[in-house]
Amino acid sequence: SPDLGIQANLCLTPNTNTFLNYSQLISGDLLAGSCSHHDHAVRVPKPTPWSREPQCLTEKRTNESYCVYTNERFANGRGISFFTTPSIAEKVIHLPAFTDPKLHNHVNKFDDDPPWEMRNVPGRGNGLFATRTLHRGDLILANTPMGVYQSDAFFPDYELGYKNLRKTFDQLPKSSQEIFLRMATHSPGDAVMERINTNAFAGDFEGAPHFLLYPETALMNHDCRPNAMYYHNASTLIHATHASRTIHPGEEITITYINLLQPRSQRQEMFSSIWGFACTCRLCTSPNSRLSDMHVSQILSLQNTLIDPSSSLPHTHDTNMILTPSSQATPEMAEQLLALYAKEHLHAALGTGHLLAAQVYNGIGDAKMAVWHAEKAVVLGIVGTMDPEGDVAQMRELIGNPREHWSFGIRKKK
Ligand SMILES: C[S@@+](CC[C@H](N)C(=O)[O-])C[C@H]1O[C@@H](n2cnc3c(N)ncnc32)[C@H](O)[C@@H]1O
Structure with missing residues (x-):
């Protein structure tokens, strides 16, 4: 049935071995070690919105290429970096997100008295808390992704995934790299990869499975009965989170990372086996479900x-x-x-x-x-x-x- 998922069609990714697990979930078929790749740069006709020559790798067995495409000026200098196929990159540049820069004049603004502040939540790291009353439909935050990564691109070679993710990060503006590195990680290891694993949203992008990274949205913790909801606009690339009910000052603002229409045991199983954390929201910890x-x-x-x-x-x-x-x-x-x-x-x-x-x-x-x-x-x-x-x-x-x-x-x- 369609995902009435009590949420937009994106979910946060699991935080351990994301790419491995995600691929298994969608294809059930791992190709580990069965083919080779070569790295190369592609020449794309000018003008393009890309700040550098895209760096590509081609998966020899399927002949599919994946490249790093970065626009440093995207969304008034926040920047965006894709790791995706040339055909998707070609589609992306015709989106209003790229053709109408004015669209982003009012997003990615977090310094000007936002209705929330970041606080520590025992056992959950940081979270966002309302600083004033929010009513259903009130905007909590709106941002554009810093990274968009085609999930198939990381197979079959996990190491190669790391290398290309590192390139997407390296090509972002310095100020965005700082925001990126402030995100939480679960495990030690590669600083970029682990942050993507813990914080990216998984969903369809231009008809293919991708991970999208919105660092500020990722500050919100999960609750199985959240008080905020998000929309991803596929043409403007704006991800907006709104209150789904009245939220009182001092209350934590929460979203969902998963489809909530599952019994508690299944939700908990998903969190522990795929995501690597035990959900401590009220519904998950109540004695009877x-x-x-x-x-x-x-x-x-x-x-x-x-x-x-x-x-x-x-x-x-x-x-x-x-x-x-x-x-x-x-x-x-x-x-x-x-x-x-x-x-x-x-x-x-x-x-x-x-x-x-x-x-x-x-x-x-x-x-x-x-x-x-x-x-x-x-x-x-x-x-x-x-x-x-x-x-x-x-x-x-x-x-x-x-x-x-x-x-x-x-x-x-x-
Ligand atoms: C996307 S981050 C959320 C923000 C994070 N707490 C921080 O400090 O930046 C996801 C991580 O937050 C924690 N977390 C989020 N929701 C939780 C919940 N309901 N129960 C326990 N831990 C949670 C987990 O450690 C998870 O890996």
């Missing part, structure tokens, strides 16, 4: 009925959260799902819950209730889908004219 686990399983089952990924109906936006004539979903299910999200303090999911409710009410021709839920969806913000902006746009269309929306009466068109 049976009720919460039961809610999670009910949520999953309701979502499976309310979201129909198999649908191929024409619709204006690239979202798979659509209803089909054969759907078994009912408004009662959507209401039940919303109640469970609230009970479980899965605040970030509420916007998506209202989107599903709006569609299912409209599907049975109840435009009034559909508009009510669509308005809530827009106000609460839709997180955790591949295209949150598209989803908000379609909710606005529904509000404007529910009867013209693709979902209107769809359940009657059997």
Whole structure:
């Protein structure tokens, strides 16, 4: 089912042997030692946004090249360094992030009275704490990645991965290198590699698995019932974290590193075996998790009925959260799902819950209730889908004219 993950489509990476584990997770196939590489530089036609000639390596067996591409001036001098394929680099340079530098005028600003301060949390290193009341939707921080690394690029030669990650770091501006080195590491070892392992987010970037490093976002600790949510905008490359509920001064600001719709034992297993730390959030340390686990399983089952990924109906936006004539979903299910999200303090999911409710009410021709839920969806913000902006746009269309929306009466068109 689509990742309603109570979060955007990026998760922090595990912190030990990240690349090894990540590859196993996505391909289940390790090619260790089975092929050779050669390093070389490629000539790219001018003008390019890259500050230096890209340094590449080609994996001989597959003939795939991966190169280090750095733009030192990106985002008003913060800089960005990619380790990715030439075809992805070619796509990236046409993104608004590169063609419209004004987009970054208001991001990466942390000195001007941010609504948080960094404090030490016993057993968890540092964390961010609210210094004033934050309401749902308030911006906590927005930043651009310093590093974007194609995860396949590190196979099969782990050492080669280190070497190229070191190059991406070396090519960043000095001030960004300092910020980079302030991030926490779990293990001693290569300073750059370990920081990426502990702090990078994993997710799809231009259709391929990548790790993205946002050093300030990575200051936030994980909580299985977080009070903040993040969006990654694939065209501006801005990663923005907002409050998902009221956060009081002095309260720790937390995000999730994983898909939260798993029972506690599975979440804990993921943290200890893949990430190398034991989660000490309130839910993980509470004596009993049976009720919460039961809610999670009910949520999953309701979502499976309310979201129909198999649908191929024409619709204006690239979202798979659509209803089909054969759907078994009912408004009662959507209401039940919303109640469970609230009970479980899965605040970030509420916007998506209202989107599903709006569609299912409209599907049975109840435009009034559909508009009510669509308005809530827009106000609460839709997180955790591949295209949150598209989803908000379609909710606005529904509000404007529910009867013209693709979902209107769809359940009657059997
Ligand atoms: C991305 S960093 C978060 C910021 C970090 N605490 C620091 O000092 O910069 C991830 C690391 O923080 C710690 N951490 C984050 N959330 C935690 C949690 N819920 N329970 C225990 N440790 C946590 C772990 O050591 C983890 O490897």
